[in-house]
Amino acid sequence: MFAAGTGVLAGCGQAGTAGSGSDPTQAPQAAARARQVAAAxxxxKAAEAWRAGYHPMGDAVQLPEGGLRGEDEHAYLTQNLVLDGRLPAAPDEEGRVTWGSGGSLTRPLMDARKAYETFGRTGGGSRDEPRLTVTGARLGEMTLATTRGPATVPAWLFTLDGYDTPLKRVAVSPSKLPASPIRSAEESSGDGPASLQGLVELSEDGRSATVIGLHGGCDDGPFVHVLETDGSVVLSASVVGRRDGPCTAQLEGSEVTVKLAGPVGDRVLLDAATGLPVPYAGTVGSSPSWS
Structure with missing residues (x-):
C-alpha cells in the first residue's frame, strides 16, 4: 500500500514555518525515485537487518542533570576540556543493549579514553579559554532513543569538577548499516531528489518527523515530499524558489517538519536521494556515527 504526502516548507533556520504557503508539485522523476526506493x-533482507540492529536516534552524550553552567557550556561546545585523572580501559567483554519493548543484543565496548576523545580534545584544550575539567570515569548505563524505541545501553559516566552528577557517553558503537538494495540517485538533474542532512527528531506519537534539508542562499528553502508504505517512509527533498542571477556560494541547512499518515513504528525512514535510512543529526560532536 502506498500513501503520498507532503512536508512543510521552511525558510533558513525556521522550523515548521510555512514560508510561501505553497505546496510544490513533486517532479515525476522524483516521485518515481521514491517508489523505486520503497519497492527495493x-x-x-536489508530492512530485516535494519530492524534487528542497534541504530541510535539520540545524542551519544547526555549532560549532567540541570545541564552545564556558564562558561562550562562554552568549554564543552568548543571541546575545551582538560583531563585531571586516569581513565579506565574497557572490560574484556561486550556491552549489552536492551530494549524496553523486549529484545537485546551485544556490541563491542569502547574504552573510556576513546569515548572521551569524541567530545574532548586530546591536547588538553586552550589555556586562554574557559576549560571543563574531567576527573575520572566509570562504566554504567544510560537510556537512548533508537530506531527500535528506547534502549538501555552501556555508557561511560565521566565525573566533572564542580558537578554532582556525571556526563554520560554511550560506550558501544551502532550496528553496521546493511547494504542498500538500491543505488543512490544522481543529483545532477534538477528533477531528482536532494539529500537530507539528517533527522532532528520524531514526535512522541511518531506521526511527524523533523529533518534538515540542504539548500543555497538564493532560494526559498527545502521542501520534503513523503511516500508511505507498509514497510517504509520515503522522504524526497527538493529546493523551491531558486532565483536566477548572481548568488553566494553557500550551503545551508533548514529544518522541515513532515506530517505522516500513521506512526513511523518499525517502518524504515529512508532518504530518496541516497537510498539509505535517514541518519540522526545530533549535536555536533555528540551524534553516534553510522558505519
Whole structure:
C-alpha cells in the first residue's frame, strides 16, 4: 500500500514555518525515485537487518542533570576540556543493549579514553579559554532513543569538577548499516531528489518527523515530499524558489517538519536521494556515527 504526502516548507533556520504557503508539485522523476526506493526496501533482507540492529536516534552524550553552567557550556561546545585523572580501559567483554519493548543484543565496548576523545580534545584544550575539567570515569548505563524505541545501553559516566552528577557517553558503537538494495540517485538533474542532512527528531506519537534539508542562499528553502508504505517512509527533498542571477556560494541547512499518515513504528525512514535510512543529526560532536 502506498500513501503520498507532503512536508512543510521552511525558510533558513525556521522550523515548521510555512514560508510561501505553497505546496510544490513533486517532479515525476522524483516521485518515481521514491517508489523505486520503497519497492527495493520493502520486504528486503536489508530492512530485516535494519530492524534487528542497534541504530541510535539520540545524542551519544547526555549532560549532567540541570545541564552545564556558564562558561562550562562554552568549554564543552568548543571541546575545551582538560583531563585531571586516569581513565579506565574497557572490560574484556561486550556491552549489552536492551530494549524496553523486549529484545537485546551485544556490541563491542569502547574504552573510556576513546569515548572521551569524541567530545574532548586530546591536547588538553586552550589555556586562554574557559576549560571543563574531567576527573575520572566509570562504566554504567544510560537510556537512548533508537530506531527500535528506547534502549538501555552501556555508557561511560565521566565525573566533572564542580558537578554532582556525571556526563554520560554511550560506550558501544551502532550496528553496521546493511547494504542498500538500491543505488543512490544522481543529483545532477534538477528533477531528482536532494539529500537530507539528517533527522532532528520524531514526535512522541511518531506521526511527524523533523529533518534538515540542504539548500543555497538564493532560494526559498527545502521542501520534503513523503511516500508511505507498509514497510517504509520515503522522504524526497527538493529546493523551491531558486532565483536566477548572481548568488553566494553557500550551503545551508533548514529544518522541515513532515506530517505522516500513521506512526513511523518499525517502518524504515529512508532518504530518496541516497537510498539509505535517514541518519540522526545530533549535536555536533555528540551524534553516534553510522558505519
Amino acid at each position: 526496501w520493502d520486504g528486503s
